[in-house]
Amino acid sequence: MKSKRSAVNFLIYTLLFALAAVFLAPIFIILLNSVKSNFYISDSPFSIPSGESFAGIQNFIKGFTQSDFLQAFLNSAFITVFSVGGIVLLTSMTAWYIVRVSGRLTKIIYYLFVFSMIVPFQMVMYTMTYYAFELGLNNRLGIILIYIGFGAGLSVFMFSGFIKSIPKEIEEAATIDGCSPIKTFFLVVFPILKPTAITVAILNAMWIWNDYLLPYLVLGSGKSRTLPVAVQMALTGGYGNKDMGALMAMLVLAIVPIIIFYLFCQKYIIKGVVAGAVKG
Amino acid sequence: MQKTLKKYFPVFLLPTLLSFAISFLVPFVMGVYLSFTEFKTVSDGKWVGLDNYIRIFTSDKTFTDSLWLTVKFTVVSVITINLIAFSIALLLTKGLKGTNLFRTVFFMPNLIGGIVLGHIWSLIINGVLGYFGVDITYKPEYGFWGLVVLMNWQLIGYMMIIYIAGIQNIPDYLHEAAAIDGASPVQSLFHITIPMVMPSVTICTFLTLTNSFKVFDQNLALNGKSAETSLLALDIFKTFYDHTGLKLAQWHGTGQAKAVIFSILVAVIAFIQLRATRQKEVEH
Numbered sequence: 239m240k241s242k243r244s245a246v247n248f249l250i251y252t253l254l255f256a257l258a259a260v261f262l263a264p265i266f267i268i269l270l271n272s273v274k275s276n277f278y279i280s281d282s283p284f285s286i287p288s289g290e291s292f293a294g295i296q297n298f299i300k301g302f303t304q305s306d307f308l309q310a311f312l313n314s315a316f317i318t319v320f321s322v323g324g325i326v327l328l329t330s331m332t333a334w335y336i337v338r339v340s341g342r343l344t345k346i347i348y349y350l351f352v353f354s355m356i357v358p359f360q361m362v363m364y365t366m367t368y369y370a371f372e373l374g375l376n377n378r379l380g381i382i383l384i385y386i387g388f389g390a391g392l393s394v395f396m397f398s399g400f401i402k403s404i405p406k407e408i409e410e411a412a413t414i415d416g417c418s419p420i421k422t423f424f425l426v427v428f429p430i431l432k433p434t435a436i437t438v439a440i441l442n443a444m445w446i447w448n449d450y451l452l453p454y455l456v457l458g459s460g461k462s463r464t465l466p467v468a469v470q471m472a473l474t475g476g477y478g479n480k481d482m483g484a485l486m487a488m489l490v491l492a493i494v495p496i497i498i499f500y501l502f503c504q505k506y507i508i509k510g511v512v513a514g515a516v517k518g
Numbered sequence: 519m520q521k522t523l524k525k526y527f528p529v530f531l532l533p534t535l536l537s538f539a540i541s542f543l544v545p546f547v548m549g550v551y552l553s554f555t556e557f558k559t560v561s562d563g564k565w566v567g568l569d570n571y572i573r574i575f576t577s578d579k580t581f582t583d584s585l586w587l588t589v590k591f592t593v594v595s596v597i598t599i600n601l602i603a604f605s606i607a608l609l610l611t612k613g614l615k616g617t618n619l620f621r622t623v624f625f626m627p628n629l630i631g632g633i634v635l636g637h638i639w640s641l642i643i644n645g646v647l648g649y650f651g652v653d654i655t656y657k658p659e660y661g662f663w664g665l666v667v668l669m670n671w672q673l674i675g676y677m678m679i680i681y682i683a684g685i686q687n688i689p690d691y692l693h694e695a696a697a698i699d700g701a702s703p704v705q706s707l708f709h710i711t712i713p714m715v716m717p718s719v720t721i722c723t724f725l726t727l728t729n730s731f732k733v734f735d736q737n738l739a740l741n742g743k744s745a746e747t748s749l750l751a752l753d754i755f756k757t758f759y760d761h762t763g764l765k766l767a768q769w770h771g772t773g774q775a776k777a778v779i780f781s782i783l784v785a786v787i788a789f790i791q792l793r794a795t796r797q798k799e800v801e802h
């Protein structure tokens with residue numbers, strides 16, 4: 239019996255390792271090619287770099303300087319951090335107001351937010367871009383406002399769900415003690431919301447960091463472009479000549495920060511994504 | 519408290535509502551209106567009634583073509599992703615050592631953005647096809663299956679996590695009782711595990727459904743150039759932005775009408791999902 243069981247376990251492990259190899263192979267292949275010289279990338283993408291095909295960190299230097307990668311990286315970081323901060327702060331306040339001030343108006347507003355979660359981006363793509371330009375929001379600061387508007391649906395929905403489960407009495411006690419609603423919210427309510435705030439932050443960060451179409455339409459491919467836009471421009475030859483080595487290095491540079499972030503905050507990310515899926 | 523809080527409307531509600539109006543509400547309402555017009559820009563729409571909608575289903579074939587392609591793509595992706603994800607979840611809930619490490623690896627592709635994913639797979643698929651002297655644009659089937667593989671790679675880990683949570687929620691005594699009654703592992707899989715994870719199946723089915731139906735970035739980066747492999751979202755984008763010249767106003771109107779129909783289709787899927795999950799909640 240025992241030997242049969244260990245045979246089964248061996249089979250499962252073999253299967254799992256094979257699957258893991260399949261899952262990691264694409265990333266591994268990109269890593270390999272990022273240290274190969276141009277000719278060998280398109281000619282033999284699956285060969286191991288050695289001798290004359292090995293290019294060292296040359297590709298990374300090119301990828302970094304040619305396409306002004308650093309600028310795009312910083313743009314993405316700036317937009318993601320401040321949009322997520324704004325979303326967490328503003329939508330948690332909004333959700334608390336909507337739940338606590340019950341009335342027909344707040345109900346309508348709530349359902350508008352929920353409705354916006356369903357509508358695909360293509361529906362508002364053209365008109366939204368027009369208003370962004372008309373109102374002068376087509377820059378790194380303005381796009382944050384747009385992201386707050388787009389992130390509001392899911393975020394208000396998730397915060398509201400949690401706030402409904404918090405007993406009112408705690409807040410009422412704070413009010414009786416003389417706290418204004420603003421003080422009550424930041425000293426009493428927001429600390430309780432922390433787990434949901436982490437989930438909301440992770441979901442929005444992943445979306446905004448990887449988002450392509452919105453920043454492409456609003457910010458374009460100029461100086462304020464984000465990382466996905468820079469990658470797309472470079473790989474479709476938007477900057478003139480295609481330098482395959484530099485492009486592979488760019489792909490690696492685009493993935494590495496996400497993977498590092500993932501390995502450190504894995505627990506929160508997986509929890510957040512599952513919570514978002516079940517509620518959304 | 520409600521009365522005092524109500525006065526704080528400008529602090530708590532206004533900022534969010536304002537950005538929501540600018541980025542979604544006003545563009546949405548104008549989008550619906552403009553689908554009945556021809557327009558060069560948002561402010562110069564000329565009413566044409568249902569012309570745009572009629573054109574989509576008669577003279578302009580790209581919409582129906584890409585709709586059919588999207589449906590095929592969605593069906594294939596939903597089936598493959600869920601089957602593989604569920605199988606992996608079964609393997610990872612056997613209580614073996616190192617399970618967490620595998621879970622970490624399988625989930626990782628989900629965090630990489632669609633554009634980067636598309637270019638990674640474009641290199642690999644073109645690399646493989648290169649041995650046969652062709653590339654991904656050679657046949658539309660290549661682009662189609664390439665996109666299916668990409669979606670599988672991206673979403674399997676995500677669905678696997680949800681299935682694992684579902685399987686772990688099944689109380690142990692059910693399997694133990696079945697074993698005592700002489701049920702084989704296969705029997706207890708079909709009579710206990712699968713019926714008990716049905717709520718997870720519903721969630722995962724709809725997540726893969728909407729994700730595949732709305733796919734854009736991956737499609738653009740992997741095989742976006744060819745019209746034959748453009749799914750709905752990409753076809754709408756091209757209708758808007760790939761045209762110039764005299765008929766621009768007509769193209770914009772057509773694109774907006776396509777977007778309205780696309781939204782209705784997505785809303786129908788979401789509505790069915792809501793009903794399905796509600797029913798499950800009643801049963802339990």
